[in-house]
Amino acid sequence: MQYCGTEELLALHLEDGENLHLSIITACQGINLDSAVVLSGLGMVKSVTFGWYTGAEYVKKTYSDVMELVSLSGDVSFRQDGMYPHLHGVFSTPEHGLIGGHIMEVIAFRNIELFLKPVYTIHFNRRRMDAFEALIPEQRG
Template sequence: MKYAATDEMIVLRLTHGEDIHNSISFVCKERDVDSAVVVSAAGMVTNVTFGWFNGKEYEKATYNNVMELLALNGNVSYKHEGIYPHLHAVFSRPDHTCLGGHILQALVHHNVEICIIPLKTIYLNREFDEWFEALAPETRL
């Protein structure tokens, strides 16, 4: 992994085999960022696990083939005393059909580039809302 960071932007370049969630968490911890917005990404992935929340748990589906990462967005918040990247993405297969949804895991195939905006004046916490642990944004004083 290579990355550059300022108060305005964090840009990551991930390499083959790296986990997208773990890489985002690592950089955020290293840069002391507990709240951020994931704004874009491009590259190739494999071993993608989607999660569909049915009200009680995530129903999972894993695709082990290589796909192109067309879009990635979400946020980084604080959950259970740790950094939580909440990510959604769209992937393209070789025949140009697409898969998308909530991502529980995705591994880099060769290269992925990610752009993240750290939040300084808003804190993204999570709290249980009788359904799941939803985003609970707060203004920092």
């Protein structure tokens, strides 16, 4: 993975076999960033695991096929066990069918390009709220 960050943008390039979530965490830690908005992501993947939240747990489904990442959104926040990239995405199959949802894991195939907007004046925390975990933005002191 290669990355470069400034106050206005964090850009990442993932290579074959790299984990999307772990790469985001590594790059954010590398520039001392704990809150960000995912602006966009595109490229190819060889595996994606989605999670569907039932209100009590995530039901996971993994697709182990080469697909194109055509849309990515989300945020990077902080929760009790560390940094958390909360990601949703849409992927295109070779037949141009689309699948998407809450992303639990993505493994890059050849190349993923990713862009994040650092947030320095607001701290994105996550806290348990009844049956789910929610983003709690807080003004920095």
